[in-house]
Amino acid sequence: MSPNPLRRVGVIGSGVAGLTSAYVISSSAAVTLFEADDRLGGHADTHVVPTAHGPVAVDTGFIVHNEKTYPTLVRLFAELGVTTQASDMSMSVRSDGAHRGHGLEWAGALGWQGLFPTWRNVLRPAYLRMLAEIPRFHRRAHRLLEATDDSVDDGQTLAAFLEEGRFSAYFRRHFMAPLVAAVWSCDPAIALEYPARYLFTFLRHHGMLAVFGSPEWRTVTGGSRQYVDRVAEVLRRRGASLVLDTKVTSVLETEHGVEVTDGNGTVHTFDAVVVATHPDQALGMLAEPTALQGEVLAAMPYSQNVAQLHTDTSLLPRRRRAWASWNHLERPDTDDVTVTYDLTRLMRLPAEDTRYLVTLGAPDLVDPATVIATRHYAHPIYNPGSLAAQRQLPRIDSGRLVFAGAWHGWGFHEDGARSGAAAAGRLGFDWPVPDAGERVPGVVTPRLYRSVVSHTRRAPLRHSFRNTTHLWLVDLDDLPDHGMLARFEARDHLGDPDRGIRENIEAFLAADGIDVAGGRILMAANARAFGHCFNPISVFWCHDAAGNLAGTVVEVHNTYGDRHAYLVHTDERGRAQVAKAMYVSPFHGTDGHYQLTVPVPTERLHIVVRLVTDDGTVFDAALRGCATDAGALRAAPAAALGSLKIRLHGIWLWARRLPVRPRPAHHQEGVR
Numbered sequence: 001m002s003p004n005p006l007r008r009v010g011v012i013g014s015g016v017a018g019l020t021s022a023y024v025i026s027s028s029a030a031v032t033l034f035e036a037d038d039r040l041g042g043h044a045d046t047h048v049v050p051t052a053h054g055p056v057a058v059d060t061g062f063i064v065h066n067e068k069t070y071p072t073l074v075r076l077f078a079e080l081g082v083t084t085q086a087s088d089m090s091m092s093v094r095s096d097g098a099h100r101g102h103g104l105e106w107a108g109a110l111g112w113q114g115l116f117p118t119w120r121n122v123l124r125p126a127y128l129r130m131l132a133e134i135p136r137f138h139r140r141a142h143r144l145l146e147a148t149d150d151s152v153d154d155g156q157t158l159a160a161f162l163e164e165g166r167f168s169a170y171f172r173r174h175f176m177a178p179l180v181a182a183v184w185s186c187d188p189a190i191a192l193e194y195p196a197r198y199l200f201t202f203l204r205h206h207g208m209l210a211v212f213g214s215p216e217w218r219t220v221t222g223g224s225r226q227y228v229d230r231v232a233e234v235l236r237r238r239g240a241s242l243v244l245d246t247k248v249t250s251v252l253e254t255e256h257g258v259e260v261t262d263g264n265g266t267v268h269t270f271d272a273v274v275v276a277t278h279p280d281q282a283l284g285m286l287a288e289p290t291a292l293q294g295e296v297l298a299a300m301p302y303s304q305n306v307a308q309l310h311t312d313t314s315l316l317p318r319r320r321r322a323w324a325s326w327n328h329l330e331r332p333d334t335d336d337v338t339v340t341y342d343l344t345r346l347m348r349l350p351a352e353d354t355r356y357l358v359t360l361g362a363p364d365l366v367d368p369a370t371v372i373a374t375r376h377y378a379h380p381i382y383n384p385g386s387l388a389a390q391r392q393l394p395r396i397d398s399g400r401l402v403f404a405g406a407w408h409g410w411g412f413h414e415d416g417a418r419s420g421a422a423a424a425g426r427l428g429f430d431w432p433v434p435d436a437g438e439r440v441p442g443v444v445t446p447r448l449y450r451s452v453v454s455h456t457r458r459a460p461l462r463h464s465f466r467n468t469t470h471l472w473l474v475d476l477d478d479l480p481d482h483g484m485l486a487r488f489e490a491r492d493h494l495g496d497p498d499r500g501i502r503e504n505i506e507a508f509l510a511a512d513g514i515d516v517a518g519g520r521i522l523m524a525a526n527a528r529a530f531g532h533c534f535n536p537i538s539v540f541w542c543h544d545a546a547g548n549l550a551g552t553v554v555e556v557h558n559t560y561g562d563r564h565a566y567l568v569h570t571d572e573r574g575r576a577q578v579a580k581a582m583y584v585s586p587f588h589g590t591d592g593h594y595q596l597t598v599p600v601p602t603e604r605l606h607i608v609v610r611l612v613t614d615d616g617t618v619f620d621a622a623l624r625g626c627a628t629d630a631g632a633l634r635a636a637p638a639a640a641l642g643s644l645k646i647r648l649h650g651i652w653l654w655a656r657r658l659p660v661r662p663r664p665a666h667h668q669e670g671v672r
């Protein structure tokens with residue numbers, strides 16, 4: 001089935017699954033998105049709370065993701081230009097009933113103070129044994145995942161796995177059940193009935209089957225509603241109808257299309273429909289479900305949870321040193337899950353005495369006077385029956401009616417986004433990967449990259465030099481200004497110092513007939529800090545108004561104050577070649593050519609300059625960086641230190657009698 005601009009598609013449910021479906025489909029069809037609630041987003045739910053620092057956005061639903069195991073969501077964020085920030089992942093357990101009423105508290109991923117928030121923990125053999133059981137558990141879980149023989153029982157529950165491995169009841173109670181219950185927001189008893197292999201696949205995928213090496217978790221800056229608002233903006237721009245406060249009561253597939261009846265009794269007819277609600281809701285709205293639809297959708301249960309946004313810290317461990325991002329409270333009176341997310345920590349909210357917390361499953365414990373908002377959320381429950389049903393999902397779609405939702409995977413935001421895009425794909429609406437130029441709108445700026453600069457000299461002397469530094473990536477239309485700590489000024493780059501940097505780049509490109517008016521220009525460079533600026537290399541990625549990369553300008557500075565700008569047109573991997581034109585180091589002439597690798601930055605920055613002469617590759621300079629949340633203060637000394645180290649390194653090479661090459665005169669417009 002090929003996409004047809006005239007096709008009308010209904011999408012039911014505006015959680016991440018429905019939003020992603022609608023986003024993909026609306027690029028080539030007329031979409032109507034139905035949502036029972038009075039807001040879009042489903043579990044992506046942000047509240048604006050007045051605080052002493054002004055209004056603050058706090059998430060109660062959809063909180064963290066990472067760039068490694070959430071590729072669909074990250075792609076969506078990139079296309080929408082959504083900014084994210086590093087979060088903090090740690091988990092605490094508090095059990096007031098343990099140790100004859102003295103209680104146990106401990107936290108993982110907070111170092112020694114988390115493991116031993118009180119000296120009493122050192123004197124608890126059962127606790128120390130539990131700590132030793134954790135790496136053993138990781139090893140056994142990995143072994144189970146790697147086993148391929150028939151003896152492996154896919155249906156083995158977590159409880160059976162722990163039994164077989166003779167893990168202690170203490171480990172099960174104070175480590176295993178809280179971990180699974182916190183991740184899936186399910187009761188500890190249900191957690192132990194999860195199929196072990198399925199569970200471990202998820203935990204390994206998300207870096208949770210090891211003591212170290214978990215991916216960096218992130219939150220959406222300003223709360224998850226930021227991305228929801230941007231999807232809505234795109235949908236409106238594309239002419240989609242967003243129908244809020246309207247519950248769909250019936251979906252009927254007919255010979256020619258799909259009829260959707262809403263709560264007002266209005267019947268809408270579509271060529272195709274995506275049902276992106278929970279499975280029980282989906283089944284409830286199917287007017288004539290097939291036997292298989294009935295069987296599969298009924299076999300995927302959800303558990304209901306009350307979530308309260310509040311400020312009552314009595315739900316956290318008693319010892320502040322054990323306060324973590326996820327705080328599991330074991331209650332002697334009930335088996336229900338009680339998890340408190342510390343949003344102040346997870347979202348890096350402005351520090352103040354008040355902590356913004358979201359507690360699941362303890363409306364009786366949270367002080368009602370501290371409650372800011374109450375929500376009812378439902379989470380999928382995984383058991384051998386639901387997993388068997390999940391395997392049947394590909395068979396319940398028809399050519400016109402497809403299903404989506406986080407329950408198609410592990411129940412997380414990535415699963416929702418992936419299932420939404422896949423549902424669109426099954427209706428014939430693809431989400432083609434954009435080329436490098438189109439991806440640019442998603443590049444986040446301003447951004448700092450913690451980087452390592454390395455110089456490798458191959459001839460006539462073999463030698464390496466490394467320096468850790470910070471480099472900025474900025475948008476020339478939106479230059480950050482941190483005063484003395486970081487400013488970007490025209491005098492530090494090519495062209496006329498009395499014009500703007502952008503004007504100078506535009507003029508430089510215009511000399512080659514390239515017009516980038518209205519396009520985005522990104523610059524990777526050091527800022528001027530404390531009155532000093534030194535940029536051995538600055539790179540400008542210049543896009544035209546259509547978002548295509550029109551050219552890349554690589555500007556090189558030497559320590560004598562000369563500068564030269566090279567215009568290159570890179571291939572799809574960001575590579576180009578250009579003849580060397582300026583004397584950069586006293587140990588090289590101006591002969592030879594550069595092989596450049598300068599792809600448009602993403603989370604990573606990668607710049608490589610290789611000097612090739614008649615003697616072969618004589619020198620490599622590489623700068624490799626990862627985006628960081630460090631601030632301008634952290635980066636401020638970078639230029640001065642870099643310049644000092646390069647000079648000292650030059651003196652060192654000179655002292656080793658590396659031959660110095662004569663310096664020809666070089667003129668560059670705009671050098672003062």
Ligand SMILES: Cc1cc2nc3c(=O)[nH]c(=O)nc-3n(C[C@H](O)[C@H](O)[C@H](O)COP(=O)(O)OP(=O)(O)OC[C@H]3O[C@@H](n4cnc5c(N)ncnc54)[C@H](O)[C@@H]3O)c2cc1C
Binds near residue numbers: 406
């Ligand atoms: C407290 C909490 C914390 C979480 N933390 C994380 C986290 O840190 N990381 C992570 O990856 N995931 C997290 N999740 C899970 C994740 O957010 C959800 O699994 C995912 O967002 C579900 O998306 P969905 O589109 O499948 O369903 P939903 O977001 O539930 O969307 C379904 C939508 O369908 C609508 N609907 C239902 N019936 C009808 C009808 N008849 N007519 C019209 N509309 C209807 C609903 O109102 C709802 O908006 C968390 C969830 C919660 C609740």
